[in-house]
Amino acid sequence: MPAPISAEQKTRDRAALLDAAEALFYARGIQTVGMDAVRAAAEMPLKRIYGQFPTKEELVVAVLHRRDQRWRASLAEYVERHGDPRERVLAIFDWLERWFTEPDFRGCAWINAYGELGSTSPAILAEVRAHKQAFHDQIAAWVQAAAPVPAEPVTLLAEGAIVTAAITGDPTAVRPARNAAKSLIDDATNRDPEDDGR
Incomplete structure (x- = not known):
């Protein structure tokens, strides 16, 4: 069983995810950027992304x-x-x-x-x-x-x-x-x- 993710790691994940999503959304538009592109840019599994933001809409609002x-x-x-x-x-x-x-x-x-x-x-x-x-x-x-x-x-x-x-x-x-x-x-x-x- 994998070790639980620490609060510090969650904070780092959130910052990396918001950085990646903001750059992609601003450069290419929100609707043209899929969550797979965000995952690749953030270098983070989709499961961890959805653990932070259950929906793409929530990610956009946070960005x-x-x-x-x-x-x-x-x-x-x-x-x-x-x-x-x-x-x-x-x-x-x-x-x-x-x-x-x-x-x-x-x-x-x-x-x-x-x-x-x-x-x-x-x-x-x-x-x-x-x-x-x-x-x-x-x-x-x-x-x-x-x-x-x-x-x-x-x-x-x-x-x-x-x-x-x-x-x-x-x-x-x-x-x-x-x-x-x-x-x-x-x-x-x-x-x-x-x-x-x-």
Whole structure:
């Protein structure tokens, strides 16, 4: 009889499994990736995979949830290096442009998941909505500290830049969005438009 798997091994298995599944789902799409491909990439028996995640849907939700935490933490770390509230808002778009230039950039993982499964999986839809709300709330906090303007236009500018960059393959697609956000902030605070914040 095989020895029971330790809690430490289960933690390592979970991390390896999520790493493998995230890379595959993001690069190739969720529906095109079977569990055999995940098993091969994770170098783990299917029995151990299903011991962690009884269904593929649960695995997808876990991948999205973990990616949300890492993605928004990276954004916050970059934005909050800037002391000036206005610079923090503009830094959102600078961070996005850096992300868009990464060789594995394939657009928004949550929009991609929604496009594939959002209409058929309530659990995935809930995770996508949770991410989008959390992203909005992050932006709202930075915008409210910078100027008396609503967060929604800035959020929509960021979301639109993500989609446009993914479709066109042009990381500079974010720059008009940055300029528009800058104009919103500057108009609300009567700031000199010649100060571009770079």
